[in-house]
Amino acid sequence: MDTAELVELGQQLRVDSVRAADAAGSGHPTSSMSAADLMAVLLAHHLRYDFDRPAHPGNDRFVLSKGHASPLLYAAYKAAGAIDDAELLTFRMLDSRLEGHPTPQRLPWVETATGSLGQGLPVGVGIALSGKRLERTGYRVWVLCGDSELAEGSVWEAAEHAAYEHLDNLTLIVDVNRLGQRGPTRHGHDLDAYARRFRAFGWHTVEVDGHDVDAVDRSYSEAASTHRQPTVILARTLKGKGVASVQDREGLHGKPLPDADAAIAELGGPRDLRVQVREPVAARALHSVRADHLELPRYDRGDDVSTRDAFGQALATLGSARGDVVALDGEVGDSTRAEFFAKEHPDRYFECYIAEQQLVGAAVGLAARGWVPYASTFAAFFTRAYDFIRMAAVSGAGINLVGSHAGVSIGQDGPSQMGLEDLAMMRAVHGSTVLYPCDANQTARLVATTAGLDGVRYLRTSRGAGPVVYGPDEKFPVGGSKVLRFSSRDRLTVVAAGVTVHEALAAVDALDREGIQVRVIDLYSVKPVDRETLRQAAEDTGCLLTVEDHHPEGGIGDAVLDAFLDGRPVPRLVRLAVRTMPGSASPAEQLHAAGIDAESIAAAGLLLVETAIVR
Incomplete structure (x- = not known):
């Protein structure tokens, strides 16, 4: 297109954004209008994309970080012939593919769900990492974001990571329209304020009038010709551009x-x-073919092995069997044991440093390109990235998160390092799977299993070594549990997972010596939970005692309770959990102080069956 045609295309995108929002009676047309010329030039001259083949390995990747400007995206789809005008006017309506904020669940051309601002660039970095280091097909990643979201710390985690990795296949387009939701943004139209910040992180910067289509065209070409640096195009625009009654005026957002x-x-x-969008270059997907046989590490019963060690060893083995498995870590790989994978498969290992939002964002980006990511850090630190985890579920992203150093059982490091909220956090994620193994063989099996699951998968591992309970050939289906002690005379059921399984076994052995029979269930699958086994135990024994190295809210106790919320009578249920703020102490002292060690379980069991031990 020549200059006049590009201007006309920009106006068309504005008109269609206005029409879509008007038909819906809601939306963000003014935020779409400011970026219309930026989108017109990208669509007509620079984007390489086959809309009939969204999985084409040579396609460029576009991420609309300012997801509220979805009318602009859908207007662009119409201009490209991907949707028709009738569908455009279904915007925000029931059962329409054109949601208020775009998601890949509905539209095959959307890379990731956006709308929670500050996430597009971190995910775009993950996609660019795939293109640069793994696929090597030459596609470019274009991310369009707003100036308001540059206040998010996640943007600067991504900015530093992109520069560190020399992602010259990544271009960030910032629609600097000066106005946020409630008024002016922090820096307004001061493009140099933004440029100074990006240059400090190592980016190539271009400042441009975002409504001068020729200047925008040149800036995109400049970005494509820049080597070893990501490029940010800082475009000065006007919100509501082209309509005098709304242009650059406050109070009209949304x-x-x-x-x-x-x-x-x-x-x-x-x-x-x-x-006529430019065709992608010919390219072949480079994902390695999966091996037919996986030989997981095997551990002997009675050996002391930490589940974090088993995770690292199993992941390294899985990486040898499956070339689509990648690993990411937040600079704690020597603790999470992700370093085992790094040593075996350095080309598929991504060090994200202490930037947990970027860690999860990159995992989502890699998953969008077909990889199976395992992202690991301390369980406590995933709280920093919870919004990314939540949005990963909205995207339908298949990611594995592995949280180590969970609970008070880590010992002397104290409460800042103890993941005591993670089970509740991960259980609340839509469609998530939450697993908490107690021994090495169980961990290895579950690591392999999670590679084939959908959605967000969370595996909780422990710091300290514990005895191997299961044989190496034992199976652990998701949604299952293991009954480790059972008799027809059981008067109580103890339900545990992870480190508390070993405490429960020691407690019931002590009770058994006093003639009190207790059933023990290893609830390694916290979500989905084994309702059938729990209901049978309640029917047989009449009382359930849950014990967990986690806060009482949202953890194992609540997972067990969920099995009885179908209208049937709820059994007597007592929950042992971490109810105080821990300090520094040895692991054994921590478990005892929290009331979740073997002695505490035995004491609670005695009270529940109304029996006293006479010594």
Whole structure:
């Protein structure tokens, strides 16, 4: 397209954004109008994409970080012929693919769900890492974000990581329209303020008038020709561009235009321009073929092995069997044991340093390109990235998160390092799987199993060594549990997972010597939970005692309770959990102080069956 045609395309994108929001009676047309020229030039001259083949390995990847500007994205899809005008006007309606904020669950051309600002660039970094280090097919990653979201710390985690990795296949386009939701942004139209910050992180910067299509065109070409640096294009724009009653005015964010017909007329009326988007370069997907046989590490019963060690060893083995497995870590790989994978498969290992939002964002980006990521850090530190985890579920991303050093059992490091909220956090994620193994063989099996699951998968590992309970050929289906002690005379069921399984076994052995029979269930699958086994235990013994190295809210006790929320009578249920703020102490002292060690379990069991031990 020549200059005049690009200007016309930009106006068409504005008109269609106004029309879509007007039909819906809601939306963000003014935020779409500011970026319309930026999108027009990208779509017509620079994006390489086959809309009929969204999985084409040579396609460029576009991420709309300012997801509220979805009318602009859908208007672009119409201009490219991917959707028609009738579908455009279903925006935000029930069962429409055109949601208020775009998701890949509905549209095959969307890389990741956006709308929670500050996430597009971190995910885009993950996609660019895949293109640069793994696929090597030459595609570019374009991320369009707003100036408001540059206040998010996650953007700067991503900025530093992109520069460190020399991601010259990544271009960030910032729509600097000056206005946020409630008024002016922090830096307004001061492009140099943003440029100084990006240059400090090692980016190539270009400042441009975002409504000068020729200047925008040149800036995109400059980005494509820049080597060993990511490029940020800082485009000065006007919110509501082209309609005098809303242009650069406050108080109109997230609202349809007051008079859509007049605005459309002012913009020159509807158009029906069609863009022939450039074809992607020929490319072949480089994902390695999966091996037929996986030989997991094997551990002997009675050996003392930590589940974090078993995780690292199993992941390294899984990486040898499956070339699509990648690992990421937050600079604690020597503790999480992700370093075992790094030593075996350095080309598929990504060090994200102490930047947990970027850690999860990169995992989501890699998953979008078909890889099976395992992202690991201390369980406590995933709390920093919880919004990314939540949005990963919205995206339908298949990611594995592995939280080590969970609970008070880590010992002397104290409460800042103890993951005591992680089970509740991960259970609340839509469609998630939450697993908490107690021994090395169980851990190895579950590591392999999670590679084939959908959605967000969370594996909780422990710091200290514990005895191997299961044989290496034992199976552990997701949604299952293991009954480790059982008799027809059981008067109580203890339900445990992870480190408390060993405490429970020691407690019931002591009770058994006093003639009190107790059933023990290893609830390694915290979500989904084994309802059938729990219901049978409640029917047989009449009372359940849960014990967990976690806060009482949202953990194993609540998972067990969920098995009885179908209207049936709820059994007597007592929950042992960490209810105080821990300090520094040895692991054994921590478990005892929290009331979740063998002695505490035995004492609670005695009270529940109303029996006293006479010594």
